[in-house]
Amino acid sequence: MKRVKQRATATLVIALALVLGLGLYVARYMAHGADWAMFAANAALYDNARLTVGTLIDRNGTVLAGFDDDGNRRFAESESVRRATLHVTGDKLGNIGTGALKAFDARLAGYNAVTGAYSRVGRGATVALTIDAELSAVALKALDGRRGAVLVMNYETGELLCAVSSPTFDPENPPTITDGDTRYDGAYLNRGLSSTFTPGSVFKLITSAAAIENIPDIRTRTFTCTGSQTVGGERITCPEKHGELTFKDALAVSCNVAFAELSLELGADTLARYADRAGLLERLSLDGILSAAGRFDEAEADSAELAWSGIGQANDLASPLAMLRYVSAIANGGEAAEPHLLLKTGLSSVLPREKTRLLNEKTASELAELMANNVTAHYGADNFAGLELHAKTGTAEVGVGKPPHAWFVGFIRNEGHPLAFAVIVENGGSGRLAAGGVANSVLKAAIDN
Numbered sequence: 482m483k484r485v486k487q488r489a490t491a492t493l494v495i496a497l498a499l500v501l502g503l504g505l506y507v508a509r510y511m512a513h514g515a516d517w518a519m520f521a522a523n524a525a526l527y528d529n530a531r532l533t534v535g536t537l538i539d540r541n542g543t544v545l546a547g548f549d550d551d552g553n554r555r556f557a558e559s560e561s562v563r564r565a566t567l568h569v570t571g572d573k574l575g576n577i578g579t580g581a582l583k584a585f586d587a588r589l590a591g592y593n594a595v596t597g598a599y600s601r602v603g604r605g606a607t608v609a610l611t612i613d614a615e616l617s618a619v620a621l622k623a624l625d626g627r628r629g630a631v632l633v634m635n636y637e638t639g640e641l642l643c644a645v646s647s648p649t650f651d652p653e654n655p656p657t658i659t660d661g662d663t664r665y666d667g668a669y670l671n672r673g674l675s676s677t678f679t680p681g682s683v684f685k686l687i688t689s690a691a692a693i694e695n696i697p698d699i700r701t702r703t704f705t706c707t708g709s710q711t712v713g714g715e716r717i718t719c720p721e722k723h724g725e726l727t728f729k730d731a732l733a734v735s736c737n738v739a740f741a742e743l744s745l746e747l748g749a750d751t752l753a754r755y756a757d758r759a760g761l762l763e764r765l766s767l768d769g770i771l772s773a774a775g776r777f778d779e780a781e782a783d784s785a786e787l788a789w790s791g792i793g794q795a796n797d798l799a800s801p802l803a804m805l806r807y808v809s810a811i812a813n814g815g816e817a818a819e820p821h822l823l824l825k826t827g828l829s830s831v832l833p834r835e836k837t838r839l840l841n842e843k844t845a846s847e848l849a850e851l852m853a854n855n856v857t858a859h860y861g862a863d864n865f866a867g868l869e870l871h872a873k874t875g876t877a878e879v880g881v882g883k884p885p886h887a888w889f890v891g892f893i894r895n896e897g898h899p900l901a902f903a904v905i906v907e908n909g910g911s912g913r914l915a916a917g918g919v920a921n922s923v924l925k926a927a928i929d930n
C-alpha cells in the first residue's frame with residue numbers, strides 16, 4: 482500500500498511540474514512570442530535582415546510600402562509622397578531605425594499568438610498609420626530643400642498626421658551616402674523625433690506657465706526693456722528696445738529682458754520642474770518608437786546662465802515631438818492626447834484615448850489666450866488668413882556666424898481640424914518668416930482637405 486502511495490505522489494508531482502512548465506511556457510510565449518518569431522534569420526519574413534512581408538498604408542489607404550506583382554518591396558506610387566513619408570515608413574535597407582517597417586515588423590508580419598507569423602498568402606498583414614501622405618508631401622514642399630522637421634497632430638486624438646524630416650531621399654532610388662556628404666547630413670534620422678534642438682523662444686511657453694502659476698502679480702506687472710540688461714556681469718540682449726511692456730506684450734514680442742527678469746525670479750529649480758512637467762526631458766513613446774530626451778541644466782542663482790535658460794538658450798534642448806505634445810496639451814485644456822502612429826480601427830477607435838496632464842486647465846487656457854494674442858498683436862493675422870491660429874515663434878541662436886534655427890509651434894481652433902504643429906527649419910533665420918511660412922502652407926492644406 483505504501484508503495485502505491487509513493488507512486489501516486491510521484492506521479493502527482495510530475496503532473497504538477499508539467500502543468501507549471503506549460504503555464505510558464507504559455508505566459509512567456511504570450512509575452513515574447515512576437516520577438517521569437519521576428520528574428521532576422523527567419524527566412525519566411527526576412528531577406529538579409531530586411532523585412533519582406535507586410536503592407537503599410539496611410540490613414541486614407543494610400544500605400545506607403547507594398548509589393549509589385551513579382552512580390553518585390555515597392556514604396557508609394559508618387560515620388561513626392563515617397564520622399565515625404567520616408568522617415569515614418571523606413572527604407573529597404575533598414576537604415577531608418579524609427580521607420581514603421583522596422584518598428585512595427587511583428588504587426589506587418591501579421592504575427593498573432595495563435596498562428597504565429599504564418600500567413601496564407603505569405604505577404605503578411607496590412608498596417609495603417611495615422612499619417613496623411615498628401616499632407617506630408619505639402620510639408621516637404623514647403624520646407625523647400627531646407628533641413629528641418631514638420632510635425633502635425635490632431636490634439637484631440639493624438640493622431641500624428643505628418644512627421645516630415647529633411648533632408649530625405651527617394652526609397653526607390655536610395656543614394657549612396659558617403660561620409661561628409663552634407664546633402665544627406667543626418668538623412669537617416671527622423672529629426673522630429675530623434676533630434677533635439679536649442680528651443681530658443683518657444684521655451685518661453687514653459688517659462689510663462691511657471692510665471693502664471695508662481696508670480697502673483699504677473700498680469701499687472703510691467704517690464705522695461707532698453708534693448709539689453711546686465712545679469713551676473715553678462716549682457717542679456719534683445720533684438721530691439723521694447724520699452725514698457727506687460728507680460729502679454731513681452732511674450733508677443735518675445736522680449737529677452739522681460740523673460741530674463743522672470744527666470745531669475747522663478748529660479749532654476751522651478752524652471753526645471755516646469756520643463757520636466759511639460760514632458761521636455763523624457764523620451765516619449767510613439768507606439769514604442771522612442772524620441773530623444775531634451776535637456777535643462779539648473780544654473781546658479783542670479784547668473785546669466787539662469788536668465789538664458791529661461792529664454793530657451795544656454796544648454797536647453799527639446800525635440801520637436803515634445804514641443805508638439807506640449808502645445809497640444811495647451812490646446813486641449815492642459816491634457817496631452819498621447820501622440821501615436823498606429824491608426825486605431827474598429828473597437829479600439831471608440832475606446833478612450835490615453836491622455837496625460839501636463840498643465841492645469843486654467844494655466845492652459847491663459848497660455849492659449851496669450852498665444853492667440855501673439856498672432857493678432859505681433860505675427861499678423863493676415864499672414865495666416867483663414868486660420869484661428871495660436872502660436873509662438875522661436876529663433877534659436879546656435880553659434881556665432883550660423884543663422885539661427887527657426888521654430889514655429891502652436892495650434893488652430895477649427896471644428897473639423899483640431900490641429901497642433903511644431904515646425905523647425907535648421908539655420909532658417911526668423912521663426913515667424915521661415916518656420917511660420919511652412920506652418921501656414923501645411924495648415925491651409927490640412928483644413929482645405
Ligand SMILES: [Zn+2]
Nearest residue numbers: 706719723736
Ligand atoms: Zn526686449
